[in-house]
Amino acid sequence: xxxxxxxxxxxxxxxxxxxxxxxxxxxxxxNGEYVYIAIRCQSEGTMALYIDDxxxxxxxxxxxxxxxxxxxxxxxxxxxxxxxPFNPSTTIHYSLKEAGPVRIEIFNLRGQMxxxxxxxxxxxxxxxxxxxxxxxxxxxxxxxxxxxxxxAGKHSETRKMIMMK
Numbered sequence: 386x387x388x389x390x391x392x393x394x395x396x397x398x399x400x401x402x403x404x405x406x407x408x409x410x411x412x413x414x415x416n417g418e419y420v421y422i423a424i425r426c427q428s429e430g431t432m433a434l435y436i437d438d439x440x441x442x443x444x445x446x447x448x449x450x451x452x453x454x455x456x457x458x459x460x461x462x463x464x465x466x467x468x469x470p471f472n473p474s475t476t477i478h479y480s481l482k483e484a485g486p487v488r489i490e491i492f493n494l495r496g497q498m499x500x501x502x503x504x505x506x507x508x509x510x511x512x513x514x515x516x517x518x519x520x521x522x523x524x525x526x527x528x529x530x531x532x533x534x535x536x537a538g539k540h541s542e543t544r545k546m547i548m549m550k
Contacts, residue, residue: 463542470547
């Protein structure tokens, strides 16, 4: 049953593909509005559906929630980074349910901390910080896999990112 407050962008029933498939939807008609995304799955038999690497990009519009403390965060979490893979920089998004001290650090594959991006108290809400691909001394890092970790109160979360040159 369709919720009354949803506008269908693609109401077609899609057979679950046997391999990973990318779907792209143009949301430009909703620029400046809050957009909620729902995925509807139906099955008459047994099936498994895996949804991976969902991302929302903005070209010419804006994304609500980037350093917007007027919108309360529902949870403390590390949102991820965009772009990923990146060259030469990427922006890390995170949200805080409550104000407090936050630490965001970049690590290499060996687990060595190479850069501290945030180490201060932040207000509750959505935030972002940019990493320019450099270590603490200003040296440009090489292509490869890096990890970024956020610690905020009792919350700790780590994610992976890829620098490609």
